[in-house]
Amino acid sequence: MYKVRFLPMEKEIDVLEGETLLEVIRKAGIFIDSPCNGNGTCGKCKVKVLEGKVYNSKASKAITDEEIEEGYVLACCSKVIQDITIRIPQESSSAMYGMKIESLVGSKKREILKRAKDQVLNYGMEFVTYVRKDYIELSIPNKHDNISDVERLKRHVRKTLGYTQIYFRLPLLRRIPQLIREADYKVTITHIPRGMGKTTIINMEIGDKTSRLFGVAIDIGTTSVSTCLVDLYSGELIAEASSGNAQMKYGADVINRIIYSTKINGMEKLNHAIINETINPLLYKMYQDAKVSRDEVVSLVAAGNTTMSHLFLGVYANFLRMEPFIPAFVKAPFIKASELGIEVNPETFIYLAPSVASYVGGDITAGVLASGLWTSDENVLFIDLGTNGEIVFGNKDYMMSCACSAGPAFEGGEISCGMRATNGAIEKVTIDKTTYKPTLKIIGEGNPIGICGSGIIDLICEMMLTGVINRKGRLNKDLNTDRVRFDENGIGEYVLAFKEEYNLEKDIYITEVDIDNFIRAKAAIYSGVTTLLTSLGMDFTNIDKLLIAGGIGNSLNIENSIMIGMLPDIDRSKIAYIGNSSLMGCYLTMMSEDARRKLEEIANQMTYVELSLEPGYMDEFVSACFLPHTDINKFPSVRERFEKL
Amino acid sequence: MYKVRFLPMEKEIDVLEGETLLEVIRKAGIFIDSPCNGNGTCGKCKVKVLEGKVYNSKASKAITDEEIEEGYVLACCSKVIQDITIRIPQESSSAMYGMKIESLVGSKKREILKRAKDQVLNYGMEFVTYVRKDYIELSIPNKHDNISDVERLKRHVRKTLGYTQIYFRLPLLRRIPQLIREADYKVTITHIPRGMGKTTIINMEIGDKTSRLFGVAIDIGTTSVSTCLVDLYSGELIAEASSGNAQMKYGADVINRIIYSTKINGMEKLNHAIINETINPLLYKMYQDAKVSRDEVVSLVAAGNTTMSHLFLGVYANFLRMEPFIPAFVKAPFIKASELGIEVNPETFIYLAPSVASYVGGDITAGVLASGLWTSDENVLFIDLGTNGEIVFGNKDYMMSCACSAGPAFEGGEISCGMRATNGAIEKVTIDKTTYKPTLKIIGEGNPIGICGSGIIDLICEMMLTGVINRKGRLNKDLNTDRVRFDENGIGEYVLAFKEEYNLEKDIYITEVDIDNFIRAKAAIYSGVTTLLTSLGMDFTNIDKLLIAGGIGNSLNIENSIMIGMLPDIDRSKIAYIGNSSLMGCYLTMMSEDARRKLEEIANQMTYVELSLEPGYMDEFVSACFLPHTDINKFPSVRERFEKL
Structure with a gap:
């Protein structure tokens, strides 16, 4: 028996000779990212050996000679042969992007579901499970x-x-x-x-187990997956959990995932990643938290975009990305949990929210259900900010939808220090206009780890207003601050947090490349909205209500979103951030047969507009790749603010 | 590469060094019994090495030192390391009991199915598949x-x-x-x-594949399994195949199988034996013969006794054998082929003929359907001679059924040289009354291998009439013939075929123990019939028609069956042997929705009489354990014959 000590958590356990470090870390209850599950191929389970030696049991290309020299090893390729002290790096512990499961039932989430329930009751819908x-x-x-x-x-x-x-x-x-x-x-x-x-x-x-009846709702995002466990009698939320989508290792966006799915065993791997590596661990976490057993869970509603829906069911998806963009299905057939290997009662029927088209999926129909757009007399603009940005405009009489490829920037993807809106994420930023020092608000209690979507919106807006960047997103070289710096290629970055400030392993910063990525993402949304409205012969004045959905953060600074030109410059009181409306829609569908029927009606009635076929879309997009826009007159309140500066 | 030569088939193939002999034999297309599939546990794949040596790669208790000395090896435990010549013994080649697949479409079988079809048409039933x-x-x-x-x-x-x-x-x-x-x-x-x-x-x-539509009917016997492949448009038989039930290695009768099913992994093994080791090989044989692909087979009807039905579906069966003898089900739920791993189109619905009670199963309801009993004005006695003997008595207004445990003797089980009614089986016997030399009729063209049920009936009858045995089944010690001999314990046997006569490896004989077993089997049938009739206040005079079903042989000598006291001594013209009525019933059920409805009606209407609860049953049985019966007056025509001798 040897002792293995873990830093920074100061944990110590006894292990047998020859156990792999990966097993040992898992046994110690320490989370470590290991998407390839010990194959030695992904390189994610890197740890640093501080004292003692391990036996390298397997060669791997996923670790460099330099890293080995610095004392790093792959946990899955190392066996314990003596007492050791190892350090789990922040990246490996996967708080950054990864699969760390969040499972606090916030009063906020509870409140949102209660609101969703009230909404159903207000519409005179029955709120009773069908089980x-x-x-x-x-x-x-x-x-x-x-x-x-x-x-x-x-x-x-x-x-x-x-x-x-x-x-x-x-x-x-x-x-x-x-x-x-x-x-x-x-x-x-x-x-x-x-x-x-x-x-x-x-x-x-x-015996009599009638009092225990549970269901789960699952939002399958391209980047994040959110689940909640619900008492099917009361509709009350009894546990929730979310994490990254383990498919991320096969590509950040839907197009890359589809391409990967056509490779040998690609579909099996993607399907395994979402079901076995993402959803099932989330479910077990909730079962553990709520003391519910798998077989008591007898209802399941899931929603995802059309690609996620295909990959979730293991259905060939390649024609989604090829003209004329044909999905295999929009409404899934009858499926039992056991057919997919989802860890609920094996006989549970899986209900997947219906899609509209290849790029407007079940997450949008579920979101629209939760938004109440379908019952509104006024014109509602619904924007889902995700890896794909989907836009729906309409009211109780009609619904138009379109999709724009925003990329994963809103969820922290393709941003150097980006991360999902989870513990350690910087969710709000202000910058002092004379010292250029930022003030950060961090999710949870610890130090910052990275920055999430809502934080980036704040950051870009504040940099713009304080002159750290210009309207093209380029950093100002003439500022008297060490927070702005340039590399040998002249690419600038702004440091949000020096490692010394928070005792981090490295600085948290944003680069000009990150800013470009983000500007393209927000431009995709803005130009999508204008193109959709134009195609209807309308403009911003026709928007009576603007609802923003998505997992961009706990809260979205609407003013800043307008300032950077993501949202149109309309009356702020018309705009609301409604959070994860897809998950809410799943919840409603699970709890109400009336809501389920409504959901299918929404999917049937919604019209899809293919933006790439609309004249002027590319011009709109290019014009919007500016802060807030090449034509600042489209943002009168931003212009006014600039004039005041 | 080494050369492996096989005797007696005079085949030779080239193999790589280190291949196991079992693989090599299979590769050569030679059938060898290997129920444990290479585990070295069953000892069935014994072969004799005539020239050269093999490498013994695995120790096994399934072969004795003596056998090893004689040159025998287990094929699964032997690897090829040089040129060799081996001999496949008759036992290993499994012609005796085993899994040899018979697949000739006899004109006889074709005719039977045609008759079944005509019957359906005669009753005004629709003859159209539902697919x-x-x-x-x-x-x-x-x-x-x-x-x-x-x-x-x-x-x-x-x-x-x-x-x-x-x-x-x-x-x-x-x-x-x-x-x-x-x-x-x-x-x-x-x-x-x-x-x-x-x-x-x-x-x-x-493309257009509308012309190809196929289905399979399967009779799952405790000892034998019969299948046929049918064109669903014409109803024509296009292939058939039958073999032993691979579950035999876990017990010869249903009680032993049930007991085995309660052991660890017992159910899995039994289920695997019937589906993967028996049915699937039969199906593939037929597909090969008829050039049909698995996915073109979209209808499946199976029938078996209640225990076979439970084991086929993998349903816990132990309560079948415990008072008050409760089956888990009589009518199976909706099942897809993929759920059972049966090699037809995975989406095919599996229809299992409904049972009546724990000891009257779907093979009997299907058999009664095929027999036409349900439409008869006259009283019909239906006897299915199998490992269990089931009896149905009734007409279009009522049906009474009972079961008697006959054991596997009718199918060659528990008889020293017994075998299923397949190639090499002695199916008819006469004995010369002065020389005591038998004349044999053998199924197929080759030498005799063993004796099947119909042959044993003939043999016992002939031995009785020629005085080789007395009415208790004991051999006459005073005959002047070398065909009757006694071992050191005084147990006698009669030799049907000396090995020298046919160049066999050993003699074919029947022992007094075999005769006892067979007498008990026939007594079970006879006493079942009398008890059932008595319970209805009837006797043999009420039998208008007697139908014998079962796989006892291609033909049953009815006179001899009466002579030995298996069948009641009634007018011979009332008696007919109808063969495998269970398979015919499956075929009809597959080809006609009307027939399927009728089958379910039969299962619902049939009354089950538990013989063990009937007064006098045991006395009847004991009295019948004689040739033909302790009271010869019950068999006037036998008495007459004896008197003439």
């Missing part, structure tokens, strides 16, 4: 009443619950004989009535 | 008609075929995008209409 539980006491067989177990069950359900046709599938049949006897013929059935006296039994438990 | 195929030409997507592949398909099916609700499952969805494009949007769909405008698509093929 039922009933406790039954079967008669005990004897030689005069020796019908089969199944007939006994059916006879009882017919007599006491009134169903005439009772269905179930083989996995349940296999369990019935022992289960009913172990239960002394007193069991709880979980079943799904389908009208006309039909019901399908999907689970059977020993 | 449909349609060729469709989809429109090609463009940017103005860019709906999803699924919507395109559904739109077309709605418009051209008139269905309003079109279902399919995930495996098909996964294939659609590439398949329709590869097919240039011209595809054939296989679908199952369910009334009210609904249909479920279970397969899609490139």
